[in-house]
Amino acid sequence: MIQGFSKLSQEEKIDVLLKKFNLPSSIKEVLNSHLHKELQEVYNQFSENTISNFYLPYGIAPNFIINEKEYAIPMAIEESSVVAAASKAAKFWSKHGGFRTHVISTTKVGQLFFTTDWKLNALQECLPALEIALKESVYDLTQNMSRRGGGIVGMVVNQETDVDDRFFSLQISFETADSMGANFINSCLERMGAQLCTILKAKDKNKQVEITMAILSNYTPDCIVECTLSCPIDSLKAYSGDYSPQEFAHRFQQAVLLAQHNISRAVTHNKGIMNGVDAVVLATGNDYRAIEAGAHAYAAKSGKYSSLTQIKIEDEVFTYTLTLPMALGTVGGLTKVHPLAKLSLALLANPSAPELMQIIAAAGMANNFSALAALVTSGIQKGHMKMHLSNILFTFNASDDEKEKAENYFISRTVSHSAVKQFLESERQENQKK
Template structure:
């Protein structure tokens, strides 16, 4: 039985690896060699990566790709994507090329408001608490002035603070619901810093409020934290064209294709089992750009899925319609992202990604990310209603299978050519590989 270890975080990287390899792997020398293969040869660059998180032992690489030909608001972009899943970059690129000659993508920022909350328990008269809050509000703002000063200079800051009575949901539970504008920063540290000051002020000033009883003065702060649910930090991205201009090569007719697209999206609107996979495809595109630009894809995922459920049922994030012989396909999605702060100022590849995107503002990056999600969804639904998803996906997955089988470069080229004309399922690839290897 492996014994627990004390002080693991204080060990050197080499000592951490030695302990892990000895106790949790079958071949410690082989493990050490493998981990070291993924270290940066530049010691300073490796040190930078080591300090991103705790207990680092090596780097975990993801492919960094480019999806070109995105025309967004009449401006041409090449979009960086960091992702391991086959066919995502290819699908996004194909959708971008499809819409390039049909007017491209149009976007609109619907809001940029972020949210944070101070959660607290109060046992007493709700009306007295409301009166206390009204008197306290100027003090709350004054006490964070040193934090908000620079943000306000850039046009951001605190846009609202309100007291919310949540006792109907949980006994004695109240909150300060706060809204923020954080400009080009995602703003998590800024928001959390403000909230913690609010919490301290709330608790301290309650002790001195003359209308409170001793019991009412004893406000209990539970926690102070931003929310990744940002229903008012939303961007809309859309494409449209005349139905007659829509026809792809693999569709029977433009109108039939348009109807199939609308029906497929409508199914995702009413059927949660389909909606989850439908939206996962959207997030394939969104997460890849979010990750490449140093933003928090987990927060984006959480906010997006909450938004998909905002009307009480989980549903599609995209929409499609045919109106007056025009096909329209669009998405509205919350995206709390930034172009300054965090990894955007530290990770060398993030800096390159933002440079490739022409150093966008946070609003412009919201637009780009939303377009990537819309393009990914268009490509996926288009495949589903025409050739089927597996034909394109398995051809892109072909090299992964061949690498797993240990194919040589010559064998890969032979089999890639073979599957240009044949269906590439996993079993078909294995059978073809074995036949080639055995000269059958």
């Protein structure tokens, strides 16, 4: 066991790890090379036991037209071709109506879990009075949020009989304006939990009440954004490849229907959406893990995991819609602390939280559209392999001349690590003979 690790300096932490796990000393150089000379103290605040930084590419997907407004969207992601796919779709749809988005609702939820001898019907009868008293108990916490249009907007009490007949939850709905609201919600919940115990015990001192947990929920089925693409089917020629636009639209529709009914396909289908979503969420300093969890739970809201998208083909018009839960913020957290998160929001014209929801939904839709279009025409590997080839060539320190020859050579051949290695070895042997 390593004792007192958190109290060590960055250099001491590295030395301990090298010794403990018998690692080569060259690792220290790698870790130190990824430290930021000017901003390391800022980055150290974001996490604990920091010994270096893990960098991701920060790319831009331009030409997004969202509700008739142009955006260049920042994306932080390591997966090959995600930014390219988003950019390609954005450019195409910019000439065909753009991305139409709107926020359906922005309500978030917190939960107070408690055990008690009270019965459900009695708690429900008390709820109107409880709601007034609990709101009053957190007035000092909510008054600023209320001025910005947020605050507590409702409460529901539920019995959690799957756990225990004495186990209950008080589900509290919040509006958090432009903040994600996690700290605000959790602070309110903890204060209200103590007050709930006080109130119920005062009403009947013979009945026990004990708070078990107080925490926000990352399941946000009432914090929803919708994004729609629509154009005449004939306009899809640019994506239809060897198929007619009508054949392409039919194949695309089949792929979407498959994702609605086949769980194995649905997971990968939705992952393609989250490629774009996560990249922008991360670039803007928001919590991509929370949004991922909420999105996949929403995809299973019917009791069976399914696609987050719906499709309609009618009167020779192609209409594709994404419905996505998304709880995020443009104030608080890392949004104004991380230099690149702050830059990202500035690049997006400092959007409100609802505006950012719409921008991110468009990025998710762009990536999903591009992925599905490739799948039903040339196949997903064509674009991926081009980037994969570039990555492999980089690992072998290929020269510019070798890269050009390799790209021509693998136009009609399968890219693999061994195939590229063999190609480069052959090229280098030939060059040595000259």
